[in-house]
Amino acid sequence: MAIAKVYGIETEYGIQAVGPREQNPTGAASVLVNAYASERAGAVSWDFDDETPGVDARGYVRETGGAPEVERHLANTVLTNGARFYVDHAHPEYSTPECSSPRQLLVHDRAGELVLQRAMTAARQLLPAGEEIVVYKNNSDGKGNSYGCHENYLVDRTVPFPVLARRICAHLVTRQIYTGAGKVGCEEEGRTSAAFEVSQRADFFEEEIGLETTLKRPIVNTRDEPHSDATRYRRLHVITGDANLSEVATFLKVGVTGLLLLLVEDDAFGERELVLAQPVRAIHDIAHDPTLRTTVELVDGSRLTALDLQWELYGLAAKYADERGLEAVGSDAEGRLVLERWERVLAGLEADPSTLSDQLDWVAKYELIDAYCARHGCDLDDARVGALDLQYHDLRPQRSVYQRLGLERLVSDEEVAAAVHDAPTTTRAYFRGECLKRFAPSIVAANWDSIVFDLGGDPLRRVPMMEPLRGTAEVIGTLFEHCSSPDELLRRLGG
């Protein structure tokens, strides 16, 4: 049965060290994270106790091979807003706190950008004059190297994973027509045909399903690491997404995917099997065609465009919404907003994609580059076009092309600024954040599902948080009002 969705986004940012000195990227990423953390009270270390990236949702544990290594020695902090800010694979990575609605997650995803901006400023003060570390919110260097932006969704454990994978795959392949961040040039091995691609990430997917995240990336990732009660929940780890600057794109990326997961959980996909015959080929072919005319084959032999497929999914979702409501998305009202925007964007893409240049990343970038080439009489392989492509994602306000383009906003600067310090009040991130704000000196480490206290003398005390929707302000807000010390908090929690 459909359960209330809990959402999160992890973004690996691109970095570039500027200056006369050669800097290794892992070191540069550490400088950023440490510079930010050292300026702030309340940031504490990450606890690795529940990390099990080798567990596969198909029912086995891989003991050797390419599972990501836990890098214990690198910068790794938890912030008062409940987020994790750390170094992963030579990139600074920001994981939002757990959120209970797509819009709330959008606010926290943008707060992550602000944290990275502040980390850049803090690092500039530590580095010698003339040196700087610049951060980019993108997914590829244009030379065949990719780094991810992963989404997480809480899903009912009783849904068999093969069913979940089969149902969601076609969406993950086709949603790029509105979630894509766009790029110039092709990075798919052995193919050079595309001039402009809809998605930054699509070229890097080589398998339909699997556990990997750094090589032979699969469209459906099987990592089974719920960070919650594993008898009740699954955390669907989606690795196909582009890192978006467009708020509309992030809202739809998370909102539509969350909404379709309700249909998966309630088995509401109807008779027709929307299953792609060759999903890997399809994700590439769709990415390579900004006219959106390319068709892909379903297992029943029919051929549809990505838009056709998204319209089919929209139809199913609209029907589901009428019959059962969308409370589990976060609220019924917000679910309706997702549906409404989804419909509007699909209609826009169908009529004329350029009408969405104030809403979607890939369209905004495409239109800008097209106009730039027309004015300067240059081609897509011109270095200035390459610079435009990269600088679309530059997080420095004065260098950000995205910022100049002025895309539509869905959330306010005030909300985003507050989310740099304050956790969502509607998930367990609230408990984590409040503990860090009030009792950081007594906290040894924290992670998604527990906090470890050191109260002196006694053994360390671990407070488990296995329910993502407990520990909210509504339930325990008053508890904090009455606790002036961590000892008292633990006593009242009954620990």
Added chain:
Amino acid sequence: MAERELKRRTAPSREAPEVEEEAPASTDKAEKLKAELDDLLDEIDEVLEDNAEEFVRNYVQKGGQ
């Protein structure tokens, strides 16, 4: 045309009359966006890195997840 019919059936809320109404509006909007883009192009060179070629060449990342 089978695809068209399919869409009509599954997405009843975008029937023909709506589309007809929207057509001129979307053209207006496209024009307006184009005009704004033109203004932006006047100033975009200030934003671009001084040596675009070197900047693009040097932007090399380690692969991640």
